Amino acid sequence: MIQSSLTHRLKDQHRAITPIIIKLNDRQIQHHVIKGKWSIHEQIAHLAKYQPVFIDRIRKILMMDNPEFERYSAEDDDGFEIYCAFTTYELLKKINTDREIIYNLVTKLSPDKLDRTGVHPKFGKLNIVEWSEFFVLHEAHHLFAIFQMTHTMK
Template identity: 90%
Template sequence: MIQSSLTHRLKDQHRAITPIIIKLNDRQIQHHHIKGKWSIHEHIAHLAKYQPVFIDRIRKILLMDDPEFEAYRAEDDDGFEIYCAFTTYELLKKISSDREVIYNLVTKLSPDKLDRTGIHSKYGKLNILDWTEFFLLHEAHHLFAIFQLTHTLK
């Protein structure tokens, strides 16, 4: 069974980005506050790029028995640079549309489907609810990083 906390975060957590960055201009969003660390824009690009990866992983878990997945690293994904080339506005639209897919995919699964598992290279065997929690906590980490960068710029 899906906890209401999980469904609420799955539906709305990503919406925190806009209020956090609303007063920033593009230069501030693109700014690398610390050399070698991501800008706010790159954090948002990462969140946008990871959502299709997550959708693919859930679909594989539903189709295969215990598929194995390496830990995702944006630096190893050629598509990450493509996403970085989008405007922040375009990325936010992508996040919203892909989140609707994720929400509908996960929340409409029967209990037996939610119990299906995939194997993460670091965290081991996770069922779909665990994968979803992991996805949301990962996203929250980046939301916090965006918040920190936003307030470091002021």
């Protein structure tokens, strides 16, 4: 069973990005607050790029028995650079569009489908509810990083 707190975060958590960055200009969003670390824009590009990866993983879990996944790394994903080339506005639109897919995919599954599992290289066998929890916690980590960078610039 999927808890209402997870359902709400899947639906709306990503919407925190806009209010966090609303007062920043493009130069600030692109700025590397810490040398060698991602900018706010790159954090958002990572969140946007990971959503299709997550959708693909959920679909594989639904089609295959216990598929095994490699740990996702943006640095090893050629698509990450492509996403970095989009404007922040375009990335936010992509996040909204893909999030609707994720929300509908996960929240409309029957309990037996939610129990299907896939294997994470660090956390082992996770069912779809656990994968979804991992997804929103990962996203929350990046939202906090964006919040910190935003307030470091002020």
